[in-house]
Amino acid sequence: MTRLRLSWLGALAVLVVALTIGSHGAGKPETPTRRAMRLAADFRCPTCRDLSAAQSDAETAKTMRARILDLVRQGRTDRAIRAEIVSRYGSDILLKPPASGVAGLVWALPVAAFVVAVAGLGFAFRRWRSRSTRSPTDDDRRLVEAALR
């Protein structure tokens, strides 16, 4: 068993080291163009149904990307840029609903459902375990005896 345990430790060590190395070093500084693309990915292309302004090739998407790049070059913050675009198109131009208000429900409900699900599972497991460890009562013994007679 010790050899197995060592093997597990080895595998986990390699995994953790590789993941750590892999998580860093992606630190290429964000150029304005990259930053503009990243921000554009949060907005819906105005004339499309689901594509982001970063993905779509529609004219309106290209305009949006150009304007975002302008705002980035002007030195505005991410939040200011988002607010600027929402002030023109309305809040449904954002692909991710805001986290407050009614829209916040779409974030909160899955988390709540997850908590309920885990709690339900835990409760069910505990009930099953207690049921399987219950021992017969005297009533049960009498019932069995009566049936065997």
Next chain:
Amino acid sequence: MTSPIDARDLPTRRRTGVWVAVVIATVMVAFVAVLATRPSAADRQAESPLLGRPAPALIGTAVDGSKVDVSSLRGKFVLVNFFATWCVPCLQEHPELVRFAQRHQASGDATVVGVVFNDSMSSVRKYVSDKGVIWPVVSDPGGNIAFDYGVRGPPESFLIDRAGNVVSKIIGTVRADALDRLISQAKARGL
């Protein structure tokens, strides 16, 4: 044959079952009711964050080469109409726009400014000359005017009051009577 252990649980089991069923049923009924009362996507009017605020600047070159600046039209109601020659509802609303423009040409209290949305200037020039468009049609290379106004797709029209603020946004075809109503309502509010 039920054992005493399970018999104790049976009424509880049925009761929980009924409760769960009732909860799910209520949720489903509410869900179905909501879905059933939604108008289809095409009919939904969007609110615009521009309403009640100063209209974004609209400066450009018209098809005939003249310079157009909407801020110079202050004192009149301005209907900014985003259109394209490939857009079927735009073609359908054109007669209504003509009617609206002619009606207010005499009184001089309202005018129309057209903005090209995502179209080739050669098609637009042909359209303007064929259809006899009597209001300035501004080109929008780069789509910046459409961006400033938050236009999703043609036809979209914005009614700007005499002080230069956006009074209403209309998505889809406009009708001259409806526009007149909007103008008189705005006038009544002193705009």
Next chain:
Amino acid sequence: MSAVLGSGAVVLGLVASLLGIVTIGFGLRRRDTRLLSAGRTYAWVVLAAALMATGAMELALLRHDFTLKYVADNGSRSTPLLFTTTGMWSALEGSILLWALVLSGYLTVMVRHFRDRVADPLVGWATLTVFVVSAFFFGLMAGPANPFRLVSGATPSDGPGPNPLLQNHPLVAFHPPLLYLGYVGFTIPFAFAVAALVTGRLGEGWLVETRRWTLFAWGFLTLGIVLGAWWSYEVLGWGGYWAWDPVENASFIPWLTATAYVHSVMVQERRGMLRIWNLSLLLATFSLTILGTFLTRSGVLDSVHAFTESTIGPLILGFFGLIVAVSIVLIGWRADRLRSPGTIDSPASREGAFLANNVLFAAFAFIVLLGTVFPLLAEAINGDRISVGGPYFNRMTGPVGFTLLFLMAIAPALPWRKASGELLSKRLIWPAWSAAGVVALCALAGLRGFVPLLAFALGGFAGGAAVRQLVLSARRQGWRGLVGRANGGMIVHLGVVLVAVAFAASHAYAHSKEFTLRPGQSAELAGHHVTYLDTRTEQQRNKTSISARVRVDGGKVYAPALQRFPFATQAIGSPSVKTGWRDDVYLTLVSAPDATTGETTAVIGVLIQPMMMWLWLGGGLMGVGTFLAAWPGRRRRLPTAPASEPVQELAGVRS
């Protein structure tokens, strides 16, 4: 002529379905086998009606019979033959007709398959349920969604043809039919579930009957979804394959519940547990296919599939409500018979893993459903207009997906009833090393980013576990070790791993850029070399096509194009893709040189999409695995029926 034939066939199908309902209903009530047999024959009439209606529609399309409104709206003299034929399902009414055709086919196969058990009320109730569904769809066609309606006014001489997006690629001939074979296929297991609830025969018999049906329906639905993704990639030109579009979601949500079901039934077969879960999942899957049809067809949400608004929306929604109501009432009524004889002894067991699996898939389905309908709900509550798009779905379903991958790795190694830590650690050591190895290789190769690397690690873990099972099985049984439910399932798991890994890679490591190039000029992106050669214009029967010829990596020439259809509003981009093992070079023509202004430069969009080939391979592997899983294995002894199964009805049948 086609109109008369078609309308008549639709009415015939409706009448036959209704007669089937009535006859079988009486046959069940009076326990009269003669009536039950008679009811069966109506299935053949329904099939004949569907075939006739389909034939009439295809005939009308092929002969360009523009007196029919459907042909006038969707047909054209200049459309190539293939797309004229597939035009049958290019719009609303035709797709209902396709649904009815597939349903009648399934109904007939079911009736024939169970012909020896005509007297069995279980089979009777199931057939009745399918007749009810069939009556609904034929009723839709007889009423608001009539494909054979005539044009009002003058007959046009030509039509606009199908939507240009549906004329671009031969896949349009496969994606809808396969998808429907899946969607509609779930009607049969659903019918049996309803029958089991109604008759109270909730033992494992009905499950075993319908196991293969469910597997086939699931397999077709999987293939249909994968082909839809492929079509999106090849045709739509945005370089992606999954946009969390409402219609994509509408097909995905029932797939999720169906996947949970095909796993969870194993627990019921073996230990008689999780019955309410299984019934609920099956009933939910079918209800969700109907809800999905509503979301797609009613115009309530925009999409490339939402052809037109129509009054049939409320009808489909009503049908959905009816199904859900009936399901809840039935389960509530029979709740006492659904007690399981056993319990789950330990969370660390195969049963525990399947239960967790159910919960996770249900959560997944809930999240996707919530995100899809939330804009409607939010607007109803306080008029807010919000969008829920790709970023939301990716962020919320990501953790669920990762957990499912983890579960996929450990579940095959978990024994039934109870697992010991030692057993697990022995069985999972090789998969653990494969996970570590995969991540190490990726990190060494220079790939960065925690989320994609984690995805690769979990993929390696799950893939390793699946391969281990297959190797053990093949060692024991030779080639037979690759067929049968468990082994086919492992192959499907491998396919899922490939898809998951490719999904993670394409979201993390794609590179895209637009290049403005003069003829002869080249550009580089992510290790690939593209050279713009020239532009050609081509006039075809149904479209004008401007294509830019681009040489990729010094090899073949690819031709992304812009296509203009006569009645369409804008030019449709047609991408050209160089597929490779490591990545795809995805080319689009963003703007062509404008001869009128003397411009010679073209703007070419280049997207390097990693691991796309693996994605399609994964999808194919899932299909192959499903086929292998359905392979009849050696006859297994059925587990003894649990104690709570009621005594079966015998001899109460008059003959």
